[in-house]
Amino acid sequence: MPTVPHHIAIVMDGNGRWAEQRKRPRNMGHKAGVKALKSTVEHSAKAGVKILTVFAFSSENWQRPRQEVTRLMDLFLRALEKEVKALHENGFRICFIGDQTAFAEELQNRMQEAADMTADNKRVTLNVAVNYGGRWDIVQAARRLAVAAQAGQFDPTELSDEVFAAHLATAGQPDPDLLIRTGGEMRISNFLLWQSAYTEFYFTPVLWPDFDAAELDRAIAAYQVRERRFGRTGRQLRAPNVA
Ligand code: IPE
Numbered sequence: 118m119p120t121v122p123h124h125i126a127i128v129m130d131g132n133g134r135w136a137e138q139r140k141r142p143r144n145m146g147h148k149a150g151v152k153a154l155k156s157t158v159e160h161s162a163k164a165g166v167k168i169l170t171v172f173a174f175s176s177e178n179w180q181r182p183r184q185e186v187t188r189l190m191d192l193f194l195r196a197l198e199k200e201v202k203a204l205h206e207n208g209f210r211i212c213f214i215g216d217q218t219a220f221a222e223e224l225q226n227r228m229q230e231a232a233d234m235t236a237d238n239k240r241v242t243l244n245v246a247v248n249y250g251g252r253w254d255i256v257q258a259a260r261r262l263a264v265a266a267q268a269g270q271f272d273p274t275e276l277s278d279e280v281f282a283a284h285l286a287t288a289g290q291p292d293p294d295l296l297i298r299t300g301g302e303m304r305i306s307n308f309l310l311w312q313s314a315y316t317e318f319y320f321t322p323v324l325w326p327d328f329d330a331a332e333l334d335r336a337i338a339a340y341q342v343r344e345r346r347f348g349r350t351g352r353q354l355r356a357p358n359v360a
């Protein structure tokens with residue numbers, strides 16, 4: 118049996134273009150995007166994925182027109198109100214990664230409630246990246262380590278990959294095996310910079326609202342024929358005991 122990626126990360130891009138193609142306001146695309154997210158969450162759990170990390174709002178997305186940002190925040194709040202209970206009942210642990218201090222208090226409270234309510238669930242971890250930036254993540258980890266070192270609580274000569282990763286927003290979780298980006302752009306847009314060092318990338322022109330179970334299966338199938346060498350040679354992988 119080919120292995121299903123343990124951790125999938127998704128850059129859910131293309132909502133705006135999906136709406137524009139239909140001569141509808143961009144917000145309609147974001148609404149359709151929430152539906153696509155719901156079905157992707159369900160399907161990835163059925164497929165056996167254990168961690169799903171979705172990029173919902175980047176630290177750069179504040180630069181969009183104010184009305185679009187407001188609508189996105191409304192949609193986010195409503196999706197939390199509507200979906201968290203069912204996710205909890207279905208065994209999902211919900212985590213938020215990103216700088217939450219920038220959000221309205223009500224939204225922050227709802228996020229905290231969702232995280233607390235689902236904290237002990239074991240079936241699938243759903244990381245929702247909101248106001249997330251890969252550089253922010255690296256800088257906040259470095260800042261905390263520097264502060265701890267200055268206070269004499271951490272010996273900086275002990276800094277290692279593992280210690281650093283334990284201070285990132287994804288602390289305790291394995292890195293993504295597969296990163297999917299919909300919408301046709303072939304860039305990372307400041308998503309999981311540290312964590313994607315050895316992730317397999319899959320780009321598809323499909324716009325996020327059109328992404329469905331069949332598209333997810335296609336991405337997983339593409340992943341399954343990749344050879345993950347991690348610096349070794351292909352021959353070493355096929356005959357691990359040969360020097
Ligand atoms: C992704 O879709 C959703 C967010 C960034 C919030 P976009 O809104 O970026 O859609 P396009 O790229 O303009 O089509």
Ligand code: IPE
Nearest residue numbers: 128129130172173174175306
């Ligand atoms: C990346 O999409 C962020 C999310 C999907 C939330 P963008 O649409 O913001 O990325 P760029 O600006 O095209 O790189």
Ligand code: MG
Nearest residue numbers: 130131132300
């Ligand atoms: Mg976009």
